[in-house]
Amino acid sequence: MQFTAMILSNVEVSPGYWRMRMTAPSECAAARPGQFMMVRVTGAIDPLLRRPFGIFDVGCHIPAQSGAVRQPYLEMLYRVVGKGTALLATLHASDLIDLLAPLGKGFDLGEADGEKLIVGGGVGLAPLYLLAKELVKQSKVRLFAGGRTRDDILCITEFERLGVECYTATEDGSLGECGLVTEALLRRLDQLQGKATIYACGPHGMLNAVAVIAAERGIPCQVSLEGYMACGVGACLGCVAPGRGHSPETPDFRCVCTEGPVFESGELKWRD
Ligand SMILES: Cc1cc2nc3c(=O)[nH]c(=O)nc-3n(C[C@H](O)[C@H](O)[C@H](O)COP(=O)(O)OP(=O)(O)OC[C@H]3O[C@@H](n4cnc5c(N)ncnc54)[C@H](O)[C@@H]3O)c2cc1C
Ligand code: FES
Structure with missing residues (x-):
């Protein structure tokens, strides 16, 4: 599905590697390990194409105020290699980005033995x-x-x-x-x-x-x-x-x- 996500955090976890958490519709909570998202890194024309990123984690953000609605989120872990990822690294909490997710076929968890x-x-x-x-x-x-x-x-x-x-x-x-x-x-x-x-x-x-x-x-x-x-x-x-x-x-x-x-x-x- 296509949706606009609000960035909740975007933090450099190691030199050149960033971890971004963003809001997501509740349907994304069912994302399977190995599925991915296509991210439109900017509202401007360049870069035009969405960039693919794996889904690092899914979960539920618990707001500070009691009684407020829990917010499902998606996370990605990305490495800055070019124009698109450099732009992602400039984004901050409360900025908006456009996503397609969850996409593709994920991992088969297989049998429990071994x-x-x-x-x-x-x-x-x-x-x-x-x-x-x-x-x-x-x-x-x-x-x-x-x-x-x-x-x-x-x-x-x-x-x-x-x-x-x-x-x-x-x-x-x-x-x-x-x-x-x-x-x-x-x-x-x-x-x-x-x-x-x-x-x-x-x-x-x-x-x-x-x-x-x-x-x-x-x-x-x-x-x-x-x-x-x-x-x-x-x-x-x-x-x-x-x-x-x-x-x-x-x-x-x-x-x-x-x-x-x-x-x-x-x-x-x-x-x-
Ligand atoms: C299914 C899928 C999942 C992915 N998941 C992640 C992820 O979780 N985290 C992450 O950091 N990256 C992931 N990638 C790679 C990521 O999509 C690219 O690094 C990103 O699109 C680069 O965009 P850019 O505009 O910064 O770089 P560009 O300006 O497009 O390219 C910069 C340089 O990086 C090279 N490059 C671009 N894309 C790739 C690539 N896919 N493989 C090798 N070299 C590339 C280009 O040749 C160029 O030299 C994934 C790719 C796919 C297909
Ligand atoms: S990226 Fe276009 S067919 Fe796979």
């Missing part, structure tokens, strides 16, 4: 918090969070408060293990001997590595893609990703905004 292993890289952690909130109700959940430096490891305290066991790895060694977070994932998978489900979101290289690990071990794995999107509703086909059977002779594409952004990793084409 551990749930969540793998997130940088701002790829954004749609994984709401997922963790749901998964902890039924299973043991571990988070493997990776980034280039400690500034890219976001909201770990929030995950820990849910009861999620968190592992961190940074490429420069400034937080957690020095190296790639997939190393810690591999160690845990060895201990579990395959009884696990993986959920991942992050840079394409990380998703590719996780998808290959899951395929080699026959472990169910869902990935959330964060490519480019123009419309977010299946009209422009600007977001397509190659499906498992894709080749120049037999094109096979998935529309990320309507069939995803979450896919079983085996549905997509990856590099070996």
Whole structure:
């Protein structure tokens, strides 16, 4: 649905990363983990296109005055990379923005047995918090969070408060293990001997590595893609990703905004 949201807060949580909370209609309280929103970052002409962002959290704002109506809200966690996100970072509480939400197909929570292993890289952690909130109700959940430096490891305290066991790895060694977070994932998978489900979101290289690990071990794995999107509703086909059977002779594409952004990793084409 399309609606005008009022910003409740917009805070820099790590250098270059912001967390925005905004009002939402009560229908958005039913948003599923992994669904996303399309945000019109300004009322002006430029930038014209909406920008896609994962839903970080949903909840209910309790106003200070007793007796006042509770206000459902949506949250997003975003990284400033260009014009649109730079404009978002200038917005303040009580500013208005136009949203389309909730969109797309989210994560399938799967069966309760086995551990749930969540793998997130940088701002790829954004749609994984709401997922963790749901998964902890039924299973043991571990988070493997990776980034280039400690500034890219976001909201770990929030995950820990849910009861999620968190592992961190940074490429420069400034937080957690020095190296790639997939190393810690591999160690845990060895201990579990395959009884696990993986959920991942992050840079394409990380998703590719996780998808290959899951395929080699026959472990169910869902990935959330964060490519480019123009419309977010299946009209422009600007977001397509190659499906498992894709080749120049037999094109096979998935529309990320309507069939995803979450896919079983085996549905997509990856590099070996
Ligand atoms: C389903 C989905 C969910 C997403 N969720 C989040 C989220 O929760 N938090 C978040 O911070 N970002 C998320 N993104 C990415 C986000 O949409 C882009 O970062 C944003 O649109 C950039 O807008 P901009 O105007 O600031 O950058 P632009 O000015 O459009 O681009 C600036 C630079 O960033 C690059 N860029 C733009 N978009 C992307 C992209 N999708 N992937 C890689 N590089 C890009 C451009 O090539 C350019 O170099 C998501 C994307 C998708 C498709
Ligand atoms: S963004 Fe237009 S079809 Fe997906």
